[in-house]
Amino acid sequence: MSRVSYVNGTYRSHxxxxxxxxxRGFQFADGVYEVWGVFDGRLADFDGHMTRLHRSLNELQIAIPMTSAALKRVLDETIRRNRVRNGIVYLQVTRGTAPRDHAFPKDVAPSVVVTAKTIDPAKGEALATKGAAGVTQPDIRWGRCDIKTVGLLANVLAKQAARERGAYECLLVDEMGLVTEGSSTNAWIVDADGKLRTRDTQANILRGVTRTKLLQIIAEEGLELDERPFSVDEAKQARELFVTAASTFVMPLVSLDGTKIGDGKPGPVATRLRAAYLEQADRDAI
Incomplete structure (x- = not known):
């Protein structure tokens, strides 16, 4: 079956x-995006992603293209037409099309693109059971990483660096030697004292929707959490290291720059949180 996309009001083959x-998304990376996990044909964390989408659009002064209800119908229909039971659906909204000029054009309708694809959940589970490798490199991104913009070249370079070094994810490091986040994930550790730590969103990081959901689960599970940064050395000395995202859920990293994390196997906290997240996301998907 050929894949089907939604582009500005019309469903078309790829x-x-x-x-x-x-x-302007092509010319200037002048746009934003969101990615929802799809569980049994339903959207996970719909409201959280929609809230972040509206925030990103408002920060860039891009008009909201349609109501949340209308957008959900488009997302659902794209999922249906692609017969996706488990996977992701991707939404991109740009400022629109206009003669190339850096300044905002007037009276231009936003462009909306939606795609969906299947992801085999067994592959993610196999990797989470084994644990993945991580690497680090300096964070060279712009100063507004809290906006989920399509301007991802620095992230692409970081992800490519991870692939070239045989790793799953690249953790980005600021000028003080502190981990900001992953190239497409939020980063967490269970430190040497057994406390969960992740960087607070006052820093230049994305306000991950999966991160937010996990914070709720952590509170419900009664686990101790400290929202403050950690260094690369602290990550390497941690009991556990893991990353979170809509497409990877909770993914344990069992090495960083070749250094074994803990005993080199996925730890009990990450394993517990992954199971709890998947259960809740599936239960609450709409």
């Missing part, structure tokens, strides 16, 4: 799905 050459 081969026919195009935007104008002067779409």
């Amino acid at each position: 081969a026919q799905a195009v935007v104008h050459i002067e779409d």
Whole structure:
């Protein structure tokens, strides 16, 4: 079956799905995106992603293209047409199409693109059971990483660096030697004292929706949490290291830059939180 995309009001095959050459997403990375996990054909954390989408659009002064209810119908229909039971659905909203000029154009409708694809959950479970490798490199991104913009070149370079070094994820490190987040994830440790730690969102990091959901689960589970940064050395000396995202849920990292984390196996906290997240996300998906 050929994949089907939604582009500005029309469902098209991938081969026919195009935007104008002067779409500002293509010309300037002038747009935002969101990714929802799909559980049994339903959207996980719908409201959380929608809230973040509206915040990102408002921060960039891009008009909200349609109501949340209308957008959900588009997302659901794209999932249905692609027969996705488990996977992701991707939404991109750009400022629209206009003659190339750095300043905002006037009276231009936003461009909206939606795609969906299947992801085999067994592959993610196998990796989570084994544990993945991580690497580090300096964080060279711009100063507004709290906005989920499509301007991801620095993230792409970091992810490519991870792949070239045989790793799953690259943790980004600021000028003080502290981990900000992953190239496409939020980063967490269980430190040497057994306390969960993750960087607070006052820093230049993305306000992860999966991160937010996990904070709720951590509170419900009665686990101790400290929202403050950790260094690369602290990560390497931690009992556990893991990353979170809508497409990876909770993924244990069992090494960092070649240094074994803990006993080199996924730890009990990450394993417990992954199971709790998956159960809750599946239960609450709509």
